[in-house]
Amino acid sequence: MSENNEQPRQQTISLPAIAQNFFGALQRHFDLLAFNLAGTQSVDAEKYNHFSSLTKMMPVAQLHRDFDQMKAFAHGLMLRQSINDLLSMIAACMDNCHLLCTLFANKKAMDTDPKATNELVGRKQEAFVNSALQDKFEVFEKEFGILCELEDGVTSMAIALRALMQNNGVVTAQDVDDDGELVFEFKTVQTIQPAKEGERPEVRLADTRRAFKAGDTIDLTNSELLSLNTTVAAFFDALFKSVAAFGKKTIGGNEGESANA
Numbered sequence: 001m002s003e004n005n006e007q008p009r010q011q012t013i014s015l016p017a018i019a020q021n022f023f024g025a026l027q028r029h030f031d032l033l034a035f036n037l038a039g040t041q042s043v044d045a046e047k048y049n050h051f052s053s054l055t056k057m058m059p060v061a062q063l064h065r066d067f068d069q070m071k072a073f074a075h076g077l078m079l080r081q082s083i084n085d086l087l088s089m090i091a092a093c094m095d096n097c098h099l100l101c102t103l104f105a106n107k108k109a110m111d112t113d114p115k116a117t118n119e120l121v122g123r124k125q126e127a128f129v130n131s132a133l134q135d136k137f138e139v140f141e142k143e144f145g146i147l148c149e150l151e152d153g154v155t156s157m158a159i160a161l162r163a164l165m166q167n168n169g170v171v172t173a174q175d176v177d178d179d180g181e182l183v184f185e186f187k188t189v190q191t192i193q194p195a196k197e198g199e200r201p202e203v204r205l206a207d208t209r210r211a212f213k214a215g216d217t218i219d220l221t222n223s224e225l226l227s228l229n230t231t232v233a234a235f236f237d238a239l240f241k242s243v244a245a246f247g248k249k250t251i252g253g254n255e256g257e258s259a260n261a
Contacts, residue, residue, distance in 0.1 A: 015097075015244055016257060018093070019236070025089055029229065033078070033226060033229070036078055041222075079164065079169075080161065083157055083164070086229070087157055094136045095136075097140075098124075098125065098136070099121070101243055104250040104259055133154070133155070133158055134155060146242045148235070148239055153231060153235075159175050160182060164218060170215065171217070172214055180213055182211065185207065185208075186207070186209065187234045189203060189206070189230075190203070190204055190206035205234065210224060
C-alpha cells in the first residue's frame with residue numbers, strides 16, 4: 001500500500017473574482033427592485049380586487065387591506081427589504097475583503113508556517129464575520145489603514161433599517177447625528193452639457209442627500225430607492241481599489257489581487 005503524501009490543496013482568493021461576484025449580485029438586486037417597482041406602478045384597484053377574490057374566501061377577511069393600504073404597505077416592505085439586502089451584501093463584501101487583506105498581511109508567515117498561520121487567519125476571520133457593521137469599519141482602519149468611503153452613508157442605512165423594523169420608520173432622537181439629522185447619501189448620474197456646440201456632454205456621479213429629523217417617517221422615493229444601489233456600487237468600487245492598493249503595498253505586483261488560503 002502506497003503512502004498518501006498529497007499536500008492540502010490551496011484555495012486562491014482573488015479580488016477580481018470577489019468584485020465580479022458582488023457587482024453581479026448588486027445588478028440582480030437592482031433589476032429585481034426595478035421590476036417590483038414597475039409592478040406596483042402598473043397595478044390598479046380592479047386588478048388587486050380581482051386576485052383578492054379568486055379563492056372566494058380570505059383567511060381573516062376583517063384584516064383585509066384595501067388597494068391604497070396595500071400599495072403603501074408594499075412600498076414600505078420594498079424599502080425595508082431593499083435596504084436590508086444591500087446591507088447584507090455590504091457586510092458579506094467586507095467579510096471577503098477582510099479575509100484577502102488578512103492573507104496579504106500574513107503572507108510571509110504563511111510561507112514559513114502555513115498551518116499555524118491558517119489557524120490565526122481563521123480566528124481573525126471568524127471574529128470579523130461575527131462583528132457588528134461599525135466594528136468592521138474600525139478593523140479595516142486599524143489593521144490595514146483602509147478608510148472606507150461612504151462609511152457614514154452605510155451607517156445611516158443601518159440606523160434607518162433599525163427604525164423601519166422597530167418603529168415603523170419613525171426616526172427617534174437616538175437615530176440622528178449631532179446636527180439632529182439622519183442623512184441618506186445618494187450617488188446619482190449627472191450630465192454636464194458642453195460649453196461648445198458639437199462636444200459630447202460629460203457624465204459623472206454627483207452626491208445628493210436626504211435628511212430626516214426626529215419624528216419624521218422615513219419614506220424614500222422610487223428614484224432614491226434605486227439610487228441606493230448606485231451608492232453601494234460606489235462603496236464597493238472604492239473598497240476594492242483600497243484592498244488592491246493594500247495588497248500591492250504589502251506583497252507587491254499583481255499578487256496584490258489574489259492570495260492563497
